[in-house]
Amino acid sequence: MNGVDLNLFQFERDLTFMAFFMNNRDGVYTRYGGREDGDAESHLTKTSLLRIMDEVLRRHEAGEAPVEQPITSGQPPRTPESIPQLKPMLARRREQCIHCHDVKAAELRGLQELGTFRRELIFTYPMPFTLGLDIDPDHQQGVRSVQAGSPAANAGVMAGDTITRVGDRRVLTVGDMARVLEQLQAETKLPLELSRNGEFVKTTLTLSPSWKQTADPSWRPSIELAGPNLGFWAKQLSEPEKQAANLPADALALKVTFLFPNHPTPQEAGLRLGDVLIELDGRRNAWTTRQMHAYAQMNHEFGDKVPAVIQRNGKKHNIIFTFYKFNLDPK
Numbered sequence: 160m161n162g163v164d165l166n167l168f169q170f171e172r173d174l175t176f177m178a179f180f181m182n183n184r185d186g187v188y189t190r191y192g193g194r195e196d197g198d199a200e201s202h203l204t205k206t207s208l209l210r211i212m213d214e215v216l217r218r219h220e221a222g223e224a225p226v227e228q229p230i231t232s233g234q235p236p237r238t239p240e241s242i243p244q245l246k247p248m249l250a251r252r253r254e255q256c257i258h259c260h261d262v263k264a265a266e267l268r269g270l271q272e273l274g275t276f277r278r279e280l281i282f283t284y285p286m287p288f289t290l291g292l293d294i295d296p297d298h299q300q301g302v303r304s305v306q307a308g309s310p311a312a313n314a315g316v317m318a319g320d321t322i323t324r325v326g327d328r329r330v331l332t333v334g335d336m337a338r339v340l341e342q343l344q345a346e347t348k349l350p351l352e353l354s355r356n357g358e359f360v361k362t363t364l365t366l367s368p369s370w371k372q373t374a375d376p377s378w379r380p381s382i383e384l385a386g387p388n389l390g391f392w393a394k395q396l397s398e399p400e401k402q403a404a405n406l407p408a409d410a411l412a413l414k415v416t417f418l419f420p421n422h423p424t425p426q427e428a429g430l431r432l433g434d435v436l437i438e439l440d441g442r443r444n445a446w447t448t449r450q451m452h453a454y455a456q457m458n459h460e461f462g463d464k465v466p467a468v469i470q471r472n473g474k475k476h477n478i479i480f481t482f483y484k485f486n487l488d489p490k
Contacts, residue, residue, distance in 0.1 A: 186225030190334030
C-alpha cells in the first residue's frame with residue numbers, strides 16, 4: 160500500500176486480494192474480491208475472474224460509463240504515509256512495506272485516540288451473506304440459496320435469482336455489492352433489483368442495527384484493536400489426540416505452543432507450554448487460537464477476570480486470566 164491513493168482505492172483493508180477494473184481516467188467499472196468468514200478464497204475463482212475480465216472489456220468497448228467516477232480529481236493523493244498512527248508502526252520494522260491491514264489498524268488507532276472507536280467498526284465491507292444470500296462464486300450475481308428468516312428471505316429473494324442492482328448501483332461481483340453495503344447506515348432499507356425467469360423484479364430489504372456483524376471475525380487482522388488477547392498461541396488437538404485425552408471430538412482443545420514474551424496475562428494465570436485449554440469463560444467451543452482471541456477481543460475489556468480450565472498431565476486445573484493491556488507490533 161506504499162504510496163497508494165486511499166481516496167481512489169477504497170476497499171476492505173482486512174482482505175488479502177482486491178482488483179479494480181478501471182479506465183484510463185480512474186473510473187471504476189467493477190471490483191473483484193471479497194471473502195466470507197470461513198474461507199479466504201470463498202469468492203476468488205478462475206472462472207469468475209475470467210468472466211469478469213471479458214464482461215468489463217465488453218462494456219468498455221461498448222462505451223458504457225464506469226459506475227464510479229474518481230473523487231480525487233484536482234486533489235493531492237491521501238496516502239498511508241500521511242496517517243500519523245502508521246509512522247510508529249513502520250519505525251519498528253526493518254522493511255517499510257505497508258500492508259493493507261496496516262492502514263485499517265492505523266485508522267482505527269486514530270479513532271481510539273479520539274475516543275470514537277466502537278467494536279462494530281471492525282465489520283467493514285460486509286458481504287452479501289450478511290443479508291442471508293449465498294452468492295455463486297463463479298457467477299457472482301447469481302443467488303444459489305437464501306437463508307430462512309434472513310433479510311433477503313423476508314424480501315422474497317429466491318434461489319436462481321440474478322442480482323442486477325443493489326441500492327442505486329449496478330453490480331457485477333460480490334466486491335461491488337460489498338462496496339454498496341459499506342456505505343449503508345447500520346439500520347436501513349435496501350432496494351434490490353433482480354432478474355428472475357427473464358423478468359425484472361424489485362424488492363426492498365429491511366436491515367437491523369447489527370446486520371453488518373458476523374459470527375467469526377477472527378480472520379480480520381484489525382480485530383487486534385478491539386480488545387484484549389490472551390497472550391499465547393496454541394494448536395488444536397486432532398481428533399485422535401482428543402480421544403487420547405478423554406475429550407469429546409467437538410470440544411475446545413488448544414495445546415499451548417508459544418507464550419508471548421513478557422505478557423502478564425498468561426504469566427499471572429500460571430499457564431505453561433504444553434497445557435491444553437479446554438474451557439474459557441464457561442465456553443467449550445472448538446475454537447482455533449484466532450477464534451479464541453477474537454472471542455476475548457469482542458466480548459471483554461482490559462482488566463476483566465475470566466475463568467478457564469486447562470488440562471495438564473491428564474489432570475484438570477482451574478485458572479483465572481486477567482486481561483492486561485499488551486500490544487503486539489504488527490510485522
